[in-house]
Amino acid sequence: MEHDFLSIERKHQERWLKEKVFEVKESSSKKKFYVLEMFPYPSGSGLHMGHAWNYTIGDIFARFKIMQGFNVLHPMGYDALGLPAENAAIKDGIHPEKYTQEAINNFIRQQKLLGLSYDWSRLIDTSQPEYYKWDQWIFLKMFERGLAYRKKASVNWCPSCQTVLANEQVKMGRCERCGTEVEMRFLEQWFLRITDYAEELLDCLDDLDWPERTKAMQRNWIGKSVGVEIDFEVNGEKFPIFTTRPDTIFGVTFMVISAQHPDLMKFVTDKQKPEVEKFLKKIKSVSKKSIKELEFLEKEGVFTGSYAKNPLTGELVPIYAGNFVVADYGSGMVMAVPAHDQRDFEFAKKYGIKIKQVIEGPLTEKRAFTGRGKLVNSGKFSGLDSEIAKEKIKEYLIKKGLGRIKVQFKLKDWLISRQRYWGTPIPIVYCDKCGIVPVPEDELPVVLPKNVVFGKGNPLESAESWINTKCPKCGGNARRETDTMDTFVNSSWYFLRYCDPKNDKEIFDKKKVSYWCPIDVYIGGAEHACMHLIYFRFYTKFLADLGLINFREPAKKLFHQGMLHAEDGQKMSKSRGVVVLPEDVSKKYGIDTARFFLCSLASPDKDIQWSEKGINGSLRFIKRVFDYFSKVKIGKSSSILEARLNQAIDRITGYFENFQYRKASIEIKELFEFMEREKKVSKETLERFLKLLTPICPHICEELWERLGNKGFISLEKWPKADLSKIKMKREVIADAQKLVARLKKDISNLKRLLGKENAKVYVYALPDEAEIYSSIEGITVFAVNDKNKYDPEGKSKKVKPGRPAIYIE
RNA sequence: GCGGAGAUGCCGGAGUGGUCAAACGGGACAGGCUUAGGACCUGUUGGCUUAGCGCCUACCUAGGUUCGAAUCCUAGUCUCCGCACCA
Helix, strand or coil: CCCCHHHHHHHHHHHHHHCCCCCCCCCCCCCEEEEEECCCCCCCCCCCHHHHHHHHHHHHHHHHHHHCCCEEECCCEECCCCHHHHHHHHHHCCCHHHHHHHHHHHHHHHHHHCCCCCCHHHCEECCCHHHHHHHHHHHHHHHHCCCEEEEEEEEEEECCCCEEECHHHEECCEECCCCCECEEEEEEEEEECHHHHHHHHHHHHHHCECCHHHHHHHHHHHCCEEEEEEEEEECCEEEEEEECCHHHHHHCCEEEEECCCCCHHHHCCCCCHHHHHHHHHHHHHCCHHHCCCCCCCCCCEEEEEEEEECCCCCCEEEEEEECCCCCCCCCCEEEECCCCCHHHHHHHHHHCCCCCCCECCCCCCCCCCCCCCEECCCHHHCCCEHHHHHHHHHHHHHHCCCEEEEEECCCCCEECEECCCCCCECCEEEECCCEEEECCHHHCCCCCCCCCCCCCCCHHHHCHHHHEEECCCCCCEEEECCCEECHHHHHHCHHHHCCCCCCCCCCCCHHHHHHHCCEEEEEECHHHCCCHHHHHHHHHHHHHHCCCCCCCCCEEEEEECCCEECCCCCECCCCCCCCCCHHHHHHHCCHHHHHHHHHHHCCCCCCEECCHHHHHHHHHHHHHHHHHHHHCCECCCCHHHHHHHHHHHHHHHHHHHCCCHHHHHHHHHHHHHHHHHCCCECHHHHHHHHHHHCCCCHHHHHHHHHHCCCCCCHHHCCCCCCCHHHCCCHHHHHHHHHHHHHHHHHHHHHHHHHHCCCCCCEEEEECHHHHHHHCCCCCEEEEECCCHHHCCCCCCCCCCCCCCCEEEEC
C-alpha cells in the first residue's frame, strides 16, 4: 500500500510508549497545565468512534499545550464501579469484577491504538480497594464533621434498578439511567450535607470559565430564593410559612399543605378524615405517566378541617391539602394569595374560595395579577408600592417577632446510599449497644466481599460472614452497613488522585496536588451539569476545608464536547448496528485522517455526523500532504510564503487555544495549498508547517518529521512563534484606507462648511497606496508622498497625525 | 412559567463594523481522464450580463445608528436545550 498509515501509527505509538514521552513529573522550572477528560465508565461493548472523538478533543489540546512548553498532566482512568457490571452479572453470570477488568483492558488497548497522549503510569481504577479506600476515608471525615448523616426520608426508588436515587438522578419523574418511573419510599438512608455549601456553590459560579448554560443550570438547580418565614398559628401552634411575597399577606384567603407532607394528618379533623383519605388515594392512583410534557396536573385539593390565623390580619383561613405543593421545600405549606399567584388563583377558582385583591393591577377571569403595583386593602400598608411594601411588611413582621428573613434553596442533601453491590462499601457498622459506629481509619478499606448472590435484592445482604463483624467500640457483635455509595462519589475527587495515584499512606501528597491542580481544562458531556459537576465542586470545597488542598474550585475552564452521531443522524448504538469502530477507521483511512476529518466538520462543542463520503475529502488532503513532502523542492521560501506562514501560525495558535479546531484545520489546509503553489520551500518552513499540523495529526507528522531527517519527537518540539512583523495583511491596509476615506469625506465637508466656501479647492497629501484610494473622491487633488514625515510638505494643514493624510483648502 | 443558546446560500458551517455575493466542506451541474463505472483532476453553483475589478437583490422580520451593517441598537417572530406547580 502506498500510504500505509496503519504501520506508521503503530510505529510512533510504540515509540511514544517506549520513550515515555507523555509521562510527567512535578517540575519547578516548567509551568504546569492540567488537561482532563471525564473518565469513562468501562462498558463491555468497548469504544466506538464517538468515544474516540471525545478523547481526541482533549488530546489535541494537550498536545498543543505540550508543544507550547507546558508541563502537561493528561491522565486517564476508569470509573469502574456501577450498575451495568452488576446487571451483566445478573444476566450472564459473570462476576462484576471480571466483567469490569475485561472491559478496562479492552478500553486501554483501544485507547492506546488511538495514540492518545496519556500518562499511562497514572492510570486509575475506582473498583480497586486501593482507590475506594479513600472514598471511605473522605466519608469518615464527613461523618466526623456531621456532613455524612443517616436520616429517614421519603426518597426516590427505581423499581427497575432496585435502588434509591439521588434527586439529581431523577429526570421528569423517571430514573435518569433506565427511564423507569420512580416511586416514593420512606427509608432510612445516608446523605451528604451538600446544602451546607449551597451558598458557596452558587457564588463561585460567577468566576468560573464554564459554559454559560451549564452555570445557568447549576444556578437553577441550587435555586436560591430570599424571602420571609412567617408564623401562622394553627390550633394554638406556630407554623412557619416561607414566602417571597410578604407584600401580599393581606390577600391570603386560604392555606395549602402538601398532600405528601409527613405531618398532614395533624391538621386533619376527624370529620374531614374520610374526605382527605379519599383524596390521597385518588392522587396516588394518578400515574405520572399521564403527565404530558409542559403540562401539569390539574390543581386539586381537599379541606383538612383546620384553620390558620393570619398574623397580620388575625383572620382565620381554611387549610387545604393540595397536590401542587412540594412537601420538602420550605415548610411544605404555603399561604395562598389567589389574586396574585396563578396557582393559588386556579385552585381558588376551582373550589370557590374568596379572591381578595391587595395590589392594584389587571386581575382577569383567567389570570392572577402577579406584577408590581400599589397596595390596597392592606391596613396601614395600603398605598405603598408593592416593592416597598415587601420591605416594610418584612421589617414589621421581624419587629413583632412574627417572622424572620429566610434564604431557601432548592438544592437538597445528596442521598448516597445505594442498595447495590458494585459500589464503595459505606464504612459503618451497626452495634446493638453503640448504635451507628464508623469503621476506624486504620481498618480501611472495607473491601467488597466476592461471594454474593446476584439477582435477589441487595447482593451484599447475602454475604453473611462479611456482614457479621465486631463493633470497633465495644467489641460486641455488630453488623456492617450493606448499602454502597453512589458511584458519583468515586468521580468527585478522582482528578486529585491522578496527581499521586499510587500513594498508600495518604489520599494524596499535598505538594503534588498543589503543583498540578486545579484542572486547567476539563472536558466532558453537558449532561453532567447537575450531577458530577456539582458533586465534584462540593468535594473540592470540603477537602479544602479539611486543609488538604489550597483551592476551592476543581476546574478553571470547562468544555462540553458535542456528540458524534452515526451516518443516519441517530446516536451510535451497537444494537442498531450503526457503530463506527476506531479500529476499522484506522485501517481504512488512518486515525489521523479521521481526526482531521472530525475537526473539519464543525466546532468540537457541536454535534456532528459521521460520513464515509466526507472523510474521503480529508483522506485526499492527508495523502496530498504526505506525497508533497516526498517531492517538494527544498530551497529558500519566498517572502510572501513567509508572511503567509506567520499569519497562519498567529491564527492557528489562537484557534487551538479556544478549541476552534475547525478553523485551525481550514487554516492549515489553506496554508498547505499556498505552499503547494510555491516553487521552492525551505526546510524550516516545512517543519513549521508540520508542527502546526501535529496536534491534529500526530502520527503522520512524527513520520514526516523523521523523513525530513530529524531526530526525536515532533510531539515534544517547540510550538512555532509567529513573527508578526512579517505579516502585513492586505485586509488591514484596505480597511484602514477605507476608514480614512470616510473620515476624509467628512473632514472635507466639515472644512468647507466651516470656511463657508463651497467651491474651495481641497488638497491631500497621502502615502502612495492610500493616495490611490483617495483619488476616487471627487473634488480633491491628491499628492502622493513617500515619507510619513512629509505628509504636510507645505505646512498648510494644522492637524497632521501619523497614518492620516494632510488636508488643506484653498 | 423560569433560565440558557440560536436563526447565514440546496445542506453542514465560518464570518461579529469596511479584503462580503459571504471562507471551508458536502451535495448538485458541466468538462477532462477512462471501454464504462469508481477514483482522481478542472470549472460552475443568488439574478442580470458574451464577459467584467459593472448593476440589482441578499445573511429571520420591521425599524434605527453609521460615510459604510450579516456584524451595533430597539421591537417582534420562530427554533433548540435545561429545570419544572420551589410559593
